[in-house]
Amino acid sequence: MKILVTGYTGQLGYDVVHEGLRRGLDVIGTGLEDLDITDEHAVSKYVMELNPDAIIHCAAYTAVDKAEDNKETCWDVNVNGTKYLAMAAKEIDAKFMFISTDYVFDGMGELPFIETDKPNPVGYYGLTKYEAEQVVQSLLSEWFIVRISWVFGLNGHNFVKTMLSLSETRNELNVVGDQIGSPTNTFDLAKLLVDMIQAEKYGIYHATNEGFCSWAEFAKEIFRLAGKQVKVNSIATEEYPTRAVRPKNSRMSKQKLIGNGFTPLPDWQDSLKRYLNALKHEVK
Template sequence: MQILVTGVTGQLGHDVVRHGVERNLNVTGVGSNELDITNEKKVNEYINQLKPDAIIHCAAYTAVDKAEDDRDACWNVNVEGTRNLAKAAKNVDAKFIYISTDYVFDGEGSSPFKEQDTPNPIGYYGLTKYKAEEIVKQELDRFFIVRISWVFGINGNNFIKTMLRLAETKSELNIVGDQYGSPTYTFDLSKLLIDMIQSDKYGIYHASNEGFCNWVDFAKEIFIQNQNEVEINLVTTEEYPTRAVRPKNSRMSKSKLIDSGFRTLPKWQDAIKRYLEELNQEVK
């Protein structure tokens, strides 16, 4: 099976390629330097030459705050780039996994969002990801849309790395405590995506590590496991304004994952433990 993975220089794309290779699959990873997904002609040429059996589309514009002002760039990558890849996938009859986000929802309420709930993004980044979901559904029959949240991986910046860096110089931190969701370790998610692309259980899925927490819980667990002594002050979303509005409720139901027979990801606390071990190994 020939699998093309976009966004190989990012957190998720890096691990998907790594796991695909470990499973002796024929995996090709590309970054923006090798393939400009916003260029329809270049995408068609590349896909027609490679003729992949499947595409796992991890590449995205993910600078949530910057997206509010840099709208053209965000739209071109997330919407037009996905459109170009989806159409090219259709031409070579390739399966397609599109990586989406909790930001397609408005964050209202406290119940986990179900896969079939109607998206209602409150920021521009979320809007572009939702528009791309719609394009994938329109263009393709053999597709998976996988919504993820609070991502961390070895190959890139993330909340855990930020907390560890701040802990080196700070003994006290203000952390938002009224936004709830689930962390997603790319090491765990990549295994699921490789399983998924080898199946024909198409549809929309939610995938993150098991369990819910807020950012304060997340930070406390990081510091406990890494043995950092940092005092955390809980602040509200309103007390910590950002350019883009964050959804307060990013809890997502995994019912489709379970019903389709896929294994859910390990608990988020366990994911942090293994991630810190991976970070420490890399330092050595």
């Protein structure tokens, strides 16, 4: 099976490519320097020539706060880029998987959002990802839309690396404690996505590591496992203002994943432990 993976230079795309290669699949990863997904002609030409059996679209504009000011760029990448790739996939009859986000929801309530809940994004980034979901569904008859959250991987920046970096110079930190979600290791997630793309069980899925926590609880577990003596003060969202509004409830139900026979991802604590160990052994 030949698979094109966009966003290879990011956390998830990198792990998806390497997971596919580990399994002996023909996987081609692209970054911005290889393919500008906002160029419709370039996308069509590249995909036609490569002629993959499937496209896993991980590339995205993910700077949530900057998206509020750089709306044109964010829309161009997240909506138009997805549209051009979906159109190209349709031309060659390739499977198509779009990676979406918990930010398509408004974060109201305390119950996990299910796959059929109506999205209602509160920020521009989330709006573009929801628009892209709708584009995929309108252009293609068979598709995967996989909503993920709070990802951390070896390749790129993330909350875990930020906390570890801050621990070098700080012994006390204020971290938001009223936003709840599921930290998700891209190494685990990549295995699931490669399983899914080889199946025919299309539709919308939620895919995260199991369990829920706040950012403050996440930070505490990072420092505990890393043996760092850092005091974490849990603060309200209002005490840490950001340009973009964040959903307070990012809990997502994985009932469709389980119902269709896919193996749920491990608990986030287990995943974090393995990730920190991998970070330690990463070649510098």
